[in-house]
Amino acid sequence: MEEDNQSFFWIKSEGQRKLATENLVPGNQVYKEKLIIKKGTEYRLWDPFRSKLAAAIMNELENFPFENKTKILYLGASTGTTVSHISDIVGPNGIVFGVEHASRVARDFLDRVASHRSNIIPILQDARKPKEYFSVFGKVDVVYVDIAQPDQTKIAIENCEMFLKKGGYFFLVIKTRSIDVTKSPRKIIEQETEKLKTKFDILQSIDLHPYDKDHAMVIARYKN
Numbered sequence: 526m527e528e529d530n531q532s533f534f535w536i537k538s539e540g541q542r543k544l545a546t547e548n549l550v551p552g553n554q555v556y557k558e559k560l561i562i563k564k565g566t567e568y569r570l571w572d573p574f575r576s577k578l579a580a581a582i583m584n585e586l587e588n589f590p591f592e593n594k595t596k597i598l599y600l601g602a603s604t605g606t607t608v609s610h611i612s613d614i615v616g617p618n619g620i621v622f623g624v625e626h627a628s629r630v631a632r633d634f635l636d637r638v639a640s641h642r643s644n645i646i647p648i649l650q651d652a653r654k655p656k657e658y659f660s661v662f663g664k665v666d667v668v669y670v671d672i673a674q675p676d677q678t679k680i681a682i683e684n685c686e687m688f689l690k691k692g693g694y695f696f697l698v699i700k701t702r703s704i705d706v707t708k709s710p711r712k713i714i715e716q717e718t719e720k721l722k723t724k725f726d727i728l729q730s731i732d733l734h735p736y737d738k739d740h741a742m743v744i745a746r747y748k749n
């Protein structure tokens with residue numbers, strides 16, 4: 526096993542080097558991912574075909590601000606696949622505020638993920654109304670946005686203005702096909718990053734291919 530940092534791990538499984546996080550809730554699986562015990566510690570394999578953050582790591586993500594004690598606002602928690610790995614990483618003293626508006630999905634998120642993990646605070650709200658997240662307190666270190674909405678960049682900026690600390694990190698998943706089907710993915714990424722430039726320094730933009738063909742991820746830092 527290689528330890529790249531304390532946040533995620535590379536574990537040999539079936540002859541391949543695979544990404545994993547240390548399971549915060551030993552024995553608990555979220556999406557049928559493989560659990561592996563090494564030297565008495567349990568790890569969960571982190572599937573880049575199921576999680577865009579894992580895909581970004583596979584594709585040379587340069588900044589990884591998720592670590593022990595990090596506080597994160599995550600928009601578009603869905604059933605909690607990625608949130609669960611972030612919860613592993615930030616540990617018992619970190620917090621993930623997970624916002625999800627679709628009630629059926631949110632129920633799954635609660636049952637399968639949030640109810641087992643004390644560092645996740647589920648917020649059943651519309652990301653367009655950040656003033657209604659009554660349970661978010663203080664500023665966060667990272668805002669992560671994966672809501673697949675045409676106006677997601679605007680929504681994301683409003684959330685950052687309310688909750689992201691200065692110098693904090695911003696991860697934006699861009700669904701290159703949902704915004705405008707007539708434009709090329711590269712043009713869409715340029716168009717979206719342009720909207721960020723007054724308030725953010727753009728650090729990286731990552732194509733998530735081959736793990737995810739329709740998405741890119743933009744990583745930026747909130748200006749001081």
Ligand code: SAM
Binds near residue numbers: 604605624671673674
């Ligand atoms: N990030 C998830 C993962 O990696 O496991 C997948 C997110 S999925 C592509 C997008 C999610 O955003 C859906 O569950 C959808 O219900 C949610 N969503 C879309 N618009 C939203 C909004 N305005 N407020 C809150 N959640 C929203």
